Amino acid sequence: MARSFTRFIGGTRGMVQLGTALVSNAYVKGFFEGTIYKGDTKAICVPGLNCYACPGALGSCPIGSLQAVLGSRGNYFSWYVGGLIVAFGAFLGRFTCGWLCPFGFFQDLLYRIPIPKGMRKLRKLPGERYLAMIRHMLLVVMVILLPLFAVDFIGQGSPWFCTWVCPSGTLSGLLLLAGNESLREVVGWLFAWKNLILIVTVVLSIFVYRPFCRYLCPLGAIYGYFNPIALYRFSIDKEKCTRCGVCQRVCKLDIDVFDHPNSSACIRCGDCIKACPHDAILHGAQVFTNPSASQNASGCPQ
Amino acid sequence: MNKSRGISKLLVPILLIVTALVAIAIGIATGEVFTVLQKATLICLECIGLG
Numbered sequence: 001m002a003r004s005f006t007r008f009i010g011g012t013r014g015m016v017q018l019g020t021a022l023v024s025n026a027y028v029k030g031f032f033e034g035t036i037y038k039g040d041t042k043a044i045c046v047p048g049l050n051c052y053a054c055p056g057a058l059g060s061c062p063i064g065s066l067q068a069v070l071g072s073r074g075n076y077f078s079w080y081v082g083g084l085i086v087a088f089g090a091f092l093g094r095f096t097c098g099w100l101c102p103f104g105f106f107q108d109l110l111y112r113i114p115i116p117k118g119m120r121k122l123r124k125l126p127g128e129r130y131l132a133m134i135r136h137m138l139l140v141v142m143v144i145l146l147p148l149f150a151v152d153f154i155g156q157g158s159p160w161f162c163t164w165v166c167p168s169g170t171l172s173g174l175l176l177l178a179g180n181e182s183l184r185e186v187v188g189w190l191f192a193w194k195n196l197i198l199i200v201t202v203v204l205s206i207f208v209y210r211p212f213c214r215y216l217c218p219l220g221a222i223y224g225y226f227n228p229i230a231l232y233r234f235s236i237d238k239e240k241c242t243r244c245g246v247c248q249r250v251c252k253l254d255i256d257v258f259d260h261p262n263s264s265a266c267i268r269c270g271d272c273i274k275a276c277p278h279d280a281i282l283h284g285a286q287v288f289t290n291p292s293a294s295q296n297a298s299g300c301p302q
Numbered sequence: 303m304n305k306s307r308g309i310s311k312l313l314v315p316i317l318l319i320v321t322a323l324v325a326i327a328i329g330i331a332t333g334e335v336f337t338v339l340q341k342a343t344l345i346c347l348e349c350i351g352l353g
Contacts, residue, residue: 043335053345084326086319
């Protein structure tokens with residue numbers, strides 16, 4: 001029974017994701033009363049995308065907090081939130097996305113939903129390369145520039161990404177509204193727009209692996225920059241790698257791991273490590289100790 | 303030589319983590335942490351789509 005649950009949830013990684021989601025949303029009372037937690041732990045940002053408007057959230061979302069600080073009057077830089085994001089990134093890169101992000105876990109569960117006969121899961125969407133650029137644009141424009149410079153008459157900016165895009169916030173909103181009648185009364189067209197984005201994300205997540213992380217997530221974009229230099233990174237043992245392509249075939253994000261082990265799209269799920277028939281994908285401490293370690297199997301400089 | 307390569311690979315993330323810790327300390331000292339707390343303890347209407 002326990003084993004079948006573990007398998008259903010996605011093995012060890014799924015259990016870690018579930019545990020993280022439960023711990024960071026452990027304010028159970030909030031779900032029943034339609035309120036949010038107001039304690040001091042809310043000053044600490046969690047590593048993954050976990051909206052602080054979620055009734056259970058004990059911590060803060062780094063992207064929401066970054067916009068809140070940049071948008072507040074007189075602030076042009078965020079030492080605290082920026083420092084936390086850099087620390088998480090330098091430690092783990094996008095390991096956070098694969099193992100610790102509640103919204104990533106939500107998409108993982110959706111991807112496990114079987115699809116009708118005659119339809120198939122997609123490895124990527126048409127124009128993947130261009131779609132993947134959207135997350136970088138959203139980071140620069142909606143998370144940084146607009147909160148900084150599109151300000152009202154008292155110099156206060158707003159969280160543009162949260163307002164117009166973030167489906168994690170919408171999901172939190174639905175949970176909050178379920179238990180809060182007064183909030184339900186002020187629902188308007190913005191809520192409808194955000195629900196449309198959430199519905200598209202949910203439906204796409206059944207067919208394509210992690211569409212939000214691939215195309216829209218600004219936090220994933222930041223952590224992706226750290227993938228090649230983070231303490232937790234991958235490397236290819238060039239003595240063992242035969243470039244057979246098994247790693248790319250098992251990768252749900254379609255990454256050519258043998259050539260780009262530290263691609264900014266890689267969420268460190270570890271499927272390629274398990275599948276590699278030659279044990280050629282090094283990770284963790286192996287990257288620093290193995291003399292044949294190369295971040296590029298074709299011999300390009302690291 | 304391999305040992306020094308391993309150490310040089312570690313250098314960048316460690317420097318980044320140290321810099322990040324200094325930045326976090328500055329943020330706490332300048333009261334930025336209260337901006338985060340203030341925002342996070344009120345229901346974020348923008349986040350949930352109520353504007």
